[in-house]
Amino acid sequence: MADKGTDPVQMWHSFLADMEKQVNSFSNQAMQSEEFSRVMGQMTGASAGAKKAFGDFMERYLAAMNLPSRSELIDLGERLHHIEGRLNDIMSLLQRVHTDVASADGTGGAPRPPRTKRPPSQAGGPP
């Protein structure tokens, strides 16, 4: 009979669980050091700096190639965003008008359930 103490599968699972806890705990301790904060701050700064320098280079390159840059596409996106916003407003307005008309002539969509539900403590029935 394979009891839990000698079952190799169980032992493997226990080992994995312990290892996960220990590695997480050890790493968390290491991450609480000031040295870690300093290195992480430097890395984040360096990565952001590199990204910006690359972005600037690409912008000059695209301008030389007579292609739109990212910022120009963003401007275009912003204009589309505004158009989308106005379309949404029109949609909302149309929906409101449609709801008003439908409720006035009784042809509205599927009726919603009544808002009359009581909590089980007040309803008296089973929850």
Place this chain on the structure above:
Amino acid sequence: MTAAAQQKKPEPSIQDRIQQEVQRAIQRSVKGVEYFASAAPVVGTTAKDVLHSRGTMKLYHYRPLADEIYRVPILIVMATTNRGYVLDMVPGQSLIEFLLKRGFDIYMLDWTAPRPEERGLKFEDYVLDFIPDCVRRVQQDSGETDVSVIGYCFGGVLSLLYASTHADGPLKNLVCFTTPIDFRQMKLFQNFSDRRYFDVDRLVDSIGNVPPEMIFQSFEMLRPASRSIGQIQLWENMWNDEFVKSYRIFDRWAQDTLPLAGEYFRQTTKDLMWDNKLYERTMTVGGRRADISRIKVPILHAVAEHDHIVPYDAAKPLIATVGSDDKEEVILKGGHISLVAGPNAIKRLWPKLDSWLSERST
């Protein structure tokens, strides 16, 4: 099987265990191929309508699943870092579906990735524009003046800021899931954003919106071994369809991290991580005081015992600080995600939420 019968069940012999492991090894190989060949599981399938969409903001209304519903509608405010379908994974594992079947009228304010031109979004936009706009639309759609709000994680922070800047209504009840207040207690995030070394201005000015990989990595770093161990466990359980399905939906959600608007990230770092303004009660949004002691509505705060993202110490002062008479904190077993989704949530949080809200939604 009864508990007595389970107790009597004999331990399998070594031969049986070997045979079982060989069978599982074969199944692993077969199903492993299926795993890589099959599409990701479909999530967020509860029927819903998009009520409004504007940039990063999306307001859904879920179609009722009960014949009679409670008077007060509920607006769920999702965390800005992740997708709302964590609350609507698959049928049977969906908090939304559960609440609908229990007779609640559910709306959700969910987020899409902010676009580059939305890098300037700030707390003011979320707290004084997006949430009030959604509340107004919920009122309009439901025909009710009162609205209850549920905020998950940072959605809880935004809900608290909304509630404290709109203390005169129309909020009826507030529920927060794992919501941090004392950001000094988020020790690892504090270290990641140490003001002596972390130049948030340089980061935001250089890259605009903070990319999702950076957000995802910072969450992953809190438990660096867990992903690798999780993959070993996935391989071991490849024979178990239920395990694989559950792993895939949660893994998909965890990796589906959203970028954060640059200015919003800058404010979060400076006002919350560095100056701890929410806890110190010095927070202002758009010139309006956002002191959570001004919140007087009934409030429930559900926190997880083993939350590695929002440690209990960071969430604990919420209930002590709000000004409500009707306030309750529940500490439940589980972690940051298992508190709201999965078998643990079905057993613990969901029934508690149902009973708390039902008494306050008429």
